[in-house]
Amino acid sequence: MKTMAKKFVGQEYMAATNGKGLQQQSHGHQILARTTVTCSTIVSAVSVLIVVFCLLFQMCPVIGSSMMTTLNPIPNQNTNTAMTCIVGKPHHGDIVVMKLYLENSNYLDYVQAAGGDTAALAHLRTRRGNPYFTQQDAAEKLKDIKNTIYTESDSMGNFRYIVKRLIAVGGDRISMRYYNGEYYIYLNGEKLDESYLDNLVAAHNAPNFIQLWNILNENIGNNDLTDWVSTDCTSLLSDNNDTVADGYGVPSTKVLTVPTNYYFLMGDNRGSLDGVAGYSKSWDSTAFGPLPTANYYSVCVDILDKDTKMPNYLWQKFVYYVCFGWAWQK
DSSP states (O other): OHHHHHHHHHHHHHHHHHHHHHHHHHHHHHHHHHHHHHHHHHHHHHHHHHHHHHHHEEEEEOOSSTTTTTSOOSTTSSEEEEEEESSSOOOTTOEEEEEEEGGGSTTHHHHHHHTTOHHHHHHHHHHHTOTTOOHHHHHHHHHHHHHHTOOEEETTEEEEEEEEEEEEETTOEEEEEEETTEEEEEETTEEOOOTTOOHHHHOTTSHHHHHHHHHHTTOOTTOOGGGOTTSOHHHHEEEOOOOOSSOOSEEOSEEEEOOTTEEEEEOSOOOOSSOOTTOOOOOSHHHHOOEEGGGEEEEEEEEEETTOOHHHHHHHHHHHHHHHOSOOOO
16 A cells, blocks of 8 residues: 555655646747747837838938039038938928929910910910021921930939028028128028038029029019919019118018928029039029929938948937937938
8 A cells, every 4th residue: 555655645745747848838828939939029119110210211322413412422522312301391491302394384385385375385486586487397306305314204204303501491582681791581580591502513693593693683684484384473572661680781672482282392502603613503492483392302401421321320310210200400
């Protein structure tokens, strides 16, 4: 009996310990499963964040010279790429990427004339100084424009991306003052701080300043304001009654009020006075007028140096925006 009892106790002990071992093994599997799920979740979340980051933040290579010397298209210069984000509302002074449609630019005459619009064709003949300019000529010119300048397209028609400085938004009043041989822009009656300009391409007597001054004084000359096809320029001009604190110089006779849901844009390159190659003035709202806010695409959040090491840069920016959210610190 004692032998049987010992045997029974031994079996009971073995059964108890084996059960415990199975419980420990099962618990280990649960921990492993939870760890696997947690790691998979983290990997998936990071992957989603990376995809979202790549969709929202884009590299915008600089091609034209209109934003020199803030953004330079020349590889040997200091900067040549902008990092932009497609979400967020831009503010005064921001560098923005906009879509410029044929219908918003001073090429609209060619679009309409190629389609048979006689008034547009007559306007083109006057603009070009060629009384024999034909509908077919307009169609050929339009074809060249699309092939060389407007290489993108969507359901709204042909467009190009342009990078400019946001000077004014809907409701803002733009005026100017001339003193000491230089022109200065005033926004809502106060002198506009344009410390971002480089005197090399934006001296205050450069061509774009003069062009805007002529518009605000209705001294159009060769500037045809009917080219402002996105808006009626004459309807935006009114008498300049703005008073400013400094009171220096001669004020423009007119003030331009930017219409609601429009942006007034200018390039940082207002035109070189020393004939340096590649420094031609900016083609901006002084030429084609304010652009609809619907054309807004993205805002520049950083400017990349030519020596930027992209993998490290992108990782740092990814961590920064994930950790700090939409803190648009440049």
